[in-house]
Amino acid sequence: MISEFGNLTVVLSILTSFFLIIFSIIELKNNNSYPSIKLRNFSILQLIFTNLSFLTLLMGYLISDFSIENVYENSHTEKPLLYKISGVWGNHEGSLLLWINVLVLFSFLFFSKNFKKNKKFQLLTLIFQNILILGFFIFLFATSNPFNKIFPIPSEGLGLNPILQDPALAIHPPLLYLGFVGSSIYFSAALASLISRYNGKDFAIISKPWVLVSWIFQTLGILVGSIWAYYELGWGGYWFWDPVENSSLIPWFLMTALLHSILVLEKRSGIYLWVVVLSILTFTMSVTGTFLVRSGILNSVHTFANDPTRGLYILIFLSAMIFSSIYIFYKYSPIENRSFNLFSKEFFIIINNWFMSFFLITVLIGTVYPIFLEVLTSQKISIGPPYYNAILAPFLIPLLFLMAYGPTTSWIISRQFKTKKIIYNLFLSIVITSIIILTINQKNFLINVLLIASVYLILQNIIGIYKNTKKNSGKPSTPNLASAISHVGFGLLIFFISLNSVTSVGHDLNIKAGEKKSLENFDITLEELKVFNEKNYKKFVGNIVVLNKKTNNIERLKPEIRIYKNPETITYEASIRSNIFSDTYVTMSNISKSEFYNIKFQKKPFMNLIWFSTILIVLGGMLRLISKKI
Amino acid sequence: MKKIILSLTIVFICFVVVIFSLGLKTKKIYDTKDLVGKPIPLIDLKLLNSEKTFKTSDLKKNDFTLINFWASWCAPCRKEHKYLIQLSKDLKILGVNFKDDKQKANKFIKKLGNPYNLIATDKDGKKSIYFGVYGIPETILVDKELKIIKKYIGPINENDVKKILKIINN
Numbered sequence: 001m002i003s004e005f006g007n008l009t010v011v012l013s014i015l016t017s018f019f020l021i022i023f024s025i026i027e028l029k030n031n032n033s034y035p036s037i038k039l040r041n042f043s044i045l046q047l048i049f050t051n052l053s054f055l056t057l058l059m060g061y062l063i064s065d066f067s068i069e070n071v072y073e074n075s076h077t078e079k080p081l082l083y084k085i086s087g088v089w090g091n092h093e094g095s096l097l098l099w100i101n102v103l104v105l106f107s108f109l110f111f112s113k114n115f116k117k118n119k120k121f122q123l124l125t126l127i128f129q130n131i132l133i134l135g136f137f138i139f140l141f142a143t144s145n146p147f148n149k150i151f152p153i154p155s156e157g158l159g160l161n162p163i164l165q166d167p168a169l170a171i172h173p174p175l176l177y178l179g180f181v182g183s184s185i186y187f188s189a190a191l192a193s194l195i196s197r198y199n200g201k202d203f204a205i206i207s208k209p210w211v212l213v214s215w216i217f218q219t220l221g222i223l224v225g226s227i228w229a230y231y232e233l234g235w236g237g238y239w240f241w242d243p244v245e246n247s248s249l250i251p252w253f254l255m256t257a258l259l260h261s262i263l264v265l266e267k268r269s270g271i272y273l274w275v276v277v278l279s280i281l282t283f284t285m286s287v288t289g290t291f292l293v294r295s296g297i298l299n300s301v302h303t304f305a306n307d308p309t310r311g312l313y314i315l316i317f318l319s320a321m322i323f324s325s326i327y328i329f330y331k332y333s334p335i336e337n338r339s340f341n342l343f344s345k346e347f348f349i350i351i352n353n354w355f356m357s358f359f360l361i362t363v364l365i366g367t368v369y370p371i372f373l374e375v376l377t378s379q380k381i382s383i384g385p386p387y388y389n390a391i392l393a394p395f396l397i398p399l400l401f402l403m404a405y406g407p408t409t410s411w412i413i414s415r416q417f418k419t420k421k422i423i424y425n426l427f428l429s430i431v432i433t434s435i436i437i438l439t440i441n442q443k444n445f446l447i448n449v450l451l452i453a454s455v456y457l458i459l460q461n462i463i464g465i466y467k468n469t470k471k472n473s474g475k476p477s478t479p480n481l482a483s484a485i486s487h488v489g490f491g492l493l494i495f496f497i498s499l500n501s502v503t504s505v506g507h508d509l510n511i512k513a514g515e516k517k518s519l520e521n522f523d524i525t526l527e528e529l530k531v532f533n534e535k536n537y538k539k540f541v542g543n544i545v546v547l548n549k550k551t552n553n554i555e556r557l558k559p560e561i562r563i564y565k566n567p568e569t570i571t572y573e574a575s576i577r578s579n580i581f582s583d584t585y586v587t588m589s590n591i592s593k594s595e596f597y598n599i600k601f602q603k604k605p606f607m608n609l610i611w612f613s614t615i616l617i618v619l620g621g622m623l624r625l626i627s628k629k630i
Numbered sequence: 631m632k633k634i635i636l637s638l639t640i641v642f643i644c645f646v647v648v649i650f651s652l653g654l655k656t657k658k659i660y661d662t663k664d665l666v667g668k669p670i671p672l673i674d675l676k677l678l679n680s681e682k683t684f685k686t687s688d689l690k691k692n693d694f695t696l697i698n699f700w701a702s703w704c705a706p707c708r709k710e711h712k713y714l715i716q717l718s719k720d721l722k723i724l725g726v727n728f729k730d731d732k733q734k735a736n737k738f739i740k741k742l743g744n745p746y747n748l749i750a751t752d753k754d755g756k757k758s759i760y761f762g763v764y765g766i767p768e769t770i771l772v773d774k775e776l777k778i779i780k781k782y783i784g785p786i787n788e789n790d791v792k793k794i795l796k797i798i799n800n
Contacts, residue, residue: 297650308654312651319643323640326643372649
């Protein structure tokens with residue numbers, strides 16, 4: 001029953017999308033000033049049907065209706081409620097349905113909010129967005145229908161992969177989807193603005209909140225994914241340059257570049273085409289990322305089922321998107337006058353864009369190069385952190401300096417480089433950083449310069465906002481404050497990541513219950529092991545005592561080995577003692593046919609501050625979004 | 631100039647799309663199913679209960695041989711054991727005891743019965759790699775030329791028994 005109703009809602013959604021395209025094309029030809037109410041109603045209907053399809057699948061999960069193949073494969077009656085819900089998007093079919101829901105939601109909100117704006121622009125945006133929606137619906141229906149039935153009906157489901165049973169991962173996919181699927185709306189709007197010859201400044205004003213929203217969610221999605229990796233994967237890392245992580249980072253670089261370019265476009269012309277290119281590229285790269293992840297073309301820690309048929313469909317769809325965009329761009333792009341004063345604010349923003357493009361290309365090459373090499377030479381390689389660190393880290397230094405200096409300049413009129421502005425703060429940054437470097441006895445030149453540059457960025461922004469507050473009689477202007485918060489957040493992020501990379505310590509040891517091992521600064525004892533039976537798993541909990549020999553401080557940690565029943569899987573839960581400045585991280589695994597346990601012990605400084613810095617970056621974006629003068 | 635950039639962009643994108651579509655066809659996961667049709671390696675295996683060795687080439691004297699990789703510590707091996715006993719009435723079975731303790735292995739056989747005509751041992755698991763084994767239980771059916779006809783990853787079941795019997799009786 002649920003399956004039939006789900007299929008019905010999908011069919012109705014497809015029909016409304018189809019009619020929205022047809023009616024929009026018809027209305028393009030009439031002389032009315034605004035789109036008709038009929039279109040708005042269809043848009044509401046589309047939203048209702050699509051949401052209903054998602055809620056229907058959710059219901060299937062909640063009542064454990066195993067007549068639906070998707071529920072049978074990814075759920076189980078004993079699963080906690082939260083993970084029954086998150087199971088909906090913990091698989092390819094359900095997550096595709098969520099993806100479509102986001103496409104439809106953004107289509108509806110954009111259309112409703114800008115109903116009275118330029119009609120041609122509105123209708124064309126609606127047409128492009130609905131072509132995307134229709135394309136993905138056909139993909140869903142043809143290759144990945146979440147409502148497929150299974151007969152005979154199994155009495156129990158196969159369960160959700162236990163490493164996905166985590167609160168952070170329950171919200172990670174929806175956040176990311178709101179981010180990179182949200183970028184579809186400015187993809188559609190950019191193409192529409194080219195054809196309707198929409199004014200660049202108006203396009204910037206209309207697109208900005210959408211770019212901001214998607215950027216905020218994308219950043220949060222990446223943050224939550226990193227936190228999950230840190231707590232759940234048990235490797236003590238938070239970023240692995242895994243192809244799937246890269247697929248979320250590539251659109252983030254583009255969104256960041258776009259966000260900054262749009263600020264310029266609001267103030268002056270000459271950058272409209274670049275903004276259009278970035279808008280098109282952001283969504284194109286999001287779909288490319290989806291192709292890389294779901295086609296199985298790349299090996300990754302992410303566990304979507306690999307199916308080349310799906311890959312081929314996305315590839316064909318992606319090619320159609322790219323070639324149509326190129327055609328529209330070359331046919332309709334206006335001629336622009338691009339002259340910028342050296343050292344004006346927009347000049348620095350453009351430079352920022354080039355840095356983002358460089359980072360993007362580096363990560364993109366690192367991600368897809370193994371595919372090219374394998375196809376052309378049959379050689380298998382994998383590209384790991386050394387490549388990314390070696391290429392990206394040195395280029396962060398000039399970026400940090402430019403981020404510090406750029407916001408102090410004026411729009412359009414600044415022409416000269418003001419040495420005075422930087423000398424004092426730079427000197428102060430070198431002094432502060434030198435004290436830190438001497439305290440931790442750090443000799444890595446690159447890290448030291450990175451630390452100076454990030455401290456300089458933080459100082460420059462704090463002093464900048466202080467001056468701005470004084471100038472505006474005690475209240476800073478919101479855009480300045482928002483930008484300062486995000487930039488301070490970015491400075492802190494690089495600062496703490498750099499410190500974390502050089503001050504983390506890790507030890508691997510094999511230990512029996514009741515035994516003590518002595519390390520350079522720590523004594524580690526595995527006091528005992530206890531066994532507990534939980535609802536859907538059995539767990540072995542190690543009682544580990546860590547003694548810091550320098551401070552005599554004792555920490556008790558309880559890492560777990562969990563044996564899940566459905567599906568039968570073993571997971572290793574890290575135990576983390578966390579405070580503001582440092583984390584003690586312990587994982588435990590059993591050694592086959594032995595009484596020894598393998599303990600991975602790590603001291604990871606500043607982890608909470610790394611998360612906090614990212615939250616600051618997001619807060620800046622949020623502040624800009626909610627302020628009236630964004 | 632505009633046309634040159636356009637042409638280069640299109641050529642580049644076509645190149646990327648072609649590479650991606652070819653990339654879809656490349657195999658990403660190591661799979662030993664490809665070994666079906668290929669001969670097993672000609673190597674020596676030590677026997678479990680004597681100091682003698684056994685040459686896999688000796689299997690050529692049988693029309694068909696089933697090679698089963700097992701261990702006393704392997705739960706699914708217990709599950710499939712009755713099917714091996716059933717099959718032992720119709721064909722010769724070589725058991726390869728994988729990363730196991732001799733005493734425990736013999737205890738296992740004593741308790742559950744012996745379906746094997748010969749039991750070889752692979753104490754450190756290195757010889758089994760030549761057969762493409764990456765976990766136990768695994769079972770390989772070979773013919774007179776020592777070619778692999780069937781390969782079963784995981785425990786065999788009733789259906790597999792029927793299929794094996796059909797192959798050898800044809």
